[in-house]
Amino acid sequence: xxxxxxxxxxxxxxxxxDEFSKAFTNWRRDSEFMRLMxxxxxxxxxxxxxxxxxxxxxxxPGPHQHSFTIRTLAENKLLGxxxxxxxxxxxxxxxxxxxxxxxxxxGRGYGTDVMNLILRYAFMEINLRxxxxxxxxxxxxxxxxxxxAGFRHEGRMxxxxxxxxxxxxxxxxxxxxxxxxxxxx
Amino acid sequence: xxxxxxxxxxxxxxxxxxxxxKHEVRWQRDTEFHRLADSDPAELTSEKKLKEWFDxxxxxxxxxxxxAFSIHALDDDKLIGFLVLWVNLIYGEVWVxxxxxxxDYWGKGYGTDAMKLGVQFAFMELGVQRVSLGLxxxxxxxxxxxxxxxxxxxxxxxxxxxxxxxxxxxxxxxxLRDEWLQMQQGExx
Numbered sequence: 017x018x019x020x021x022x023x024x025x026x027x028x029x030x031x032x033x034d035e036f037s038k039a040f041t042n043w044r045r046d047s048e049f050m051r052l053m054x055x056x057x058x059x060x061x062x063x064x065x066x067x068x069x070x071x072x073x074x075x076x077p078g079p080h081q082h083s084f085t086i087r088t089l090a091e092n093k094l095l096g097x098x099x100x101x102x103x104x105x106x107x108x109x110x111x112x113x114x115x116x117x118x119x120x121x122x123g124r125g126y127g128t129d130v131m132n133l134i135l136r137y138a139f140m141e142i143n144l145r146x147x148x149x150x151x152x153x154x155x156x157x158x159x160x161x162x163x164x165a166g167f168r169h170e171g172r173m174x175x176x177x178x179x180x181x182x183x184x185x186x187x188x189x190x191x192x193x194x195x196x197x198x199x200x201x
Numbered sequence: 202x203x204x205x206x207x208x209x210x211x212x213x214x215x216x217x218x219x220x221x222x223k224h225e226v227r228w229q230r231d232t233e234f235h236r237l238a239d240s241d242p243a244e245l246t247s248e249k250k251l252k253e254w255f256d257x258x259x260x261x262x263x264x265x266x267x268x269a270f271s272i273h274a275l276d277d278d279k280l281i282g283f284l285v286l287w288v289n290l291i292y293g294e295v296w297v298x299x300x301x302x303x304x305d306y307w308g309k310g311y312g313t314d315a316m317k318l319g320v321q322f323a324f325m326e327l328g329v330q331r332v333s334l335g336l337x338x339x340x341x342x343x344x345x346x347x348x349x350x351x352x353x354x355x356x357x358x359x360x361x362x363x364x365x366x367x368x369x370x371x372x373x374x375x376x377l378r379d380e381w382l383q384m385q386q387g388e389x390x
Binding site: 078079080102105106107108141142143 | 265266288290291292293326327328
């Protein structure tokens with residue numbers, strides 16, 4: 017049987033609050049990273065803040081939330097995190113959130129690889145019917161990556177985002193189980 | 202659209218811990234009911250403790266893993282029993298438990314009607330693929346009722362319960378979504 021935690025460039029690992037909060041505290045000082053990750057105004061935070069929310073987040077996640085950290089296969093280096101949040105069990109739909117905090121690994125296929133892993137996990141392990149994400153108009157690299165993973169454009173919230181005095185759209189993308197199965201063949 | 206919480210004889214309401222405890226304290230004194238509905242030895246618990254227990258189950262508000270209902274007779278709106286669905290969200294399966302605490306309503310189709318609502322809710326609203334249940338082999342009335350709803354006998358655990366010095370089996374039943382849908386169209390199974 018295939019190892020569902022291993023891709024071609026990265027692997028999924030359990031979130032260690034200590035390790036992850038240290039790494040994320042560094043990553044979040046990169047305002048470009050935070051603007052790509054999060055729709056709100058960029059904020060800094062102490063490691064303690066980060067650790068608190070991660071521990072709270074991981075406390076009894078139940079079947080609704082599946083969080084992982086992302087590591088390179090080559091050096092086992094921590095790059096970022098990815099999580100599935102099931103929002104509707106009768107529709108079997110989950111939101112996916114992905115962040116590659118380490119800039120050295122941007123634009124080299126690491127994000128696409130981990131997205132492929134999480135889609136397999138969503139459809140084959142959690143038995144979901146669809147996976148949804150939102151991405152920002154000003155993040156063409158992510159949009160391209162999600163398209164490669166099989167996501168389709170489904171809609172947009174116009175001018176929902178504010179950056180540097182300009183307004184941008186927030187895009188909705190989604191992939192259905194049967195679409196993913198077809199891609200797998 | 203049809204009212205998912207209303208059948209021919211009963212309607213389902215949300216379980217209210219206080220009301221539920223008030224009824225349970227009376228029902229638990231009926232040892233025959235206890236032996237039909239439960240597999241643990243009979244025990245008596247104060248209304249206060251029962252309420253705490255039901256409160257604890259309801260803690261934190263709605264959880265998609267558990268849907269707890271009270272069963273009311275439609276004619277007099279009397280609370281006559283309970284129905285609980287436990288959902289395995291990832292596998293799309295429901296375990297159901299039911300009990301009619303009011304003896305006057307035994308053997309008259311109230312339980313069957315309530316179970317029909319429970320199974321319909323599981324398939325049509327929750328979207329699961331199967332519903333499972335267990336019962337004591339000496340509960341012939343329940344077996345017949347579950348068969349009417351569409352459950353099929355799937356197996357037994359032999360001798361797991363000891364009652365009055367006699368070993369007895371637990372029976373397992375299940376109904377699949379497709380079977381149930383076919384039944385709704387009145388097609389032969």
